[in-house]
Amino acid sequence: xxxxxxxxxxxxxxxxxxxxxxxxxxxxxxxxxxxxxxxxxxxxxxxxxxxxxxxxxxxxxxxxxxxxxxxxxxxxxxxxxxxxxxxxxxxxxxxxxxxxxxxxxxxxxxxxxxxxxxxxxxxxxxxxx
Numbered sequence: 001x002x003x004x005x006x007x008x009x010x011x012x013x014x015x016x017x018x019x020x021x022x023x024x025x026x027x028x029x030x031x032x033x034x035x036x037x038x039x040x041x042x043x044x045x046x047x048x049x050x051x052x053x054x055x056x057x058x059x060x061x062x063x064x065x066x067x068x069x070x071x072x073x074x075x076x077x078x079x080x081x082x083x084x085x086x087x088x089x090x091x092x093x094x095x096x097x098x099x100x101x102x103x104x105x106x107x108x109x110x111x112x113x114x115x116x117x118x119x120x121x122x123x124x125x126x127x128x129x
Contacts, residue, residue: 011036
């Protein structure tokens with residue numbers, strides 16, 4: 001027999017998938033009742049009884065679970081984004097920047113040395129002058 005506990009387990013399972021995909025672990029306790037309410041009252045055209053064995057079986061269909069997760073993740077992403085206009089405060093010329101040298105002198109580079117039969121390679125460090 002399906003109980004309210006089983007129904008909450010189903011919505012908890014879906015909520016954990018949503019929280020994992022949306023990367024918002026702190027929202028789990030807030031989302032469980034909202035997802036339970038969404039599944040019960042708004043997911044289908046009419047309200048459903050989440051304590052019914054048949055309804056729980058249908059809710060556990062991977063396509064339905066994935067659709068619920070997809071809808072909630074996209075909405076959470078929209079809510080968490082904040083769009084602001086970008087303003088250019090200053091322009092830079094390439095000629096104004098300092099030169100950055102990225103090459104090293106040849107005496108600073110050493111080949112890895114193989115010791116004995118071991119396949120471990122060690123890198124010799126350059127000596128300080």
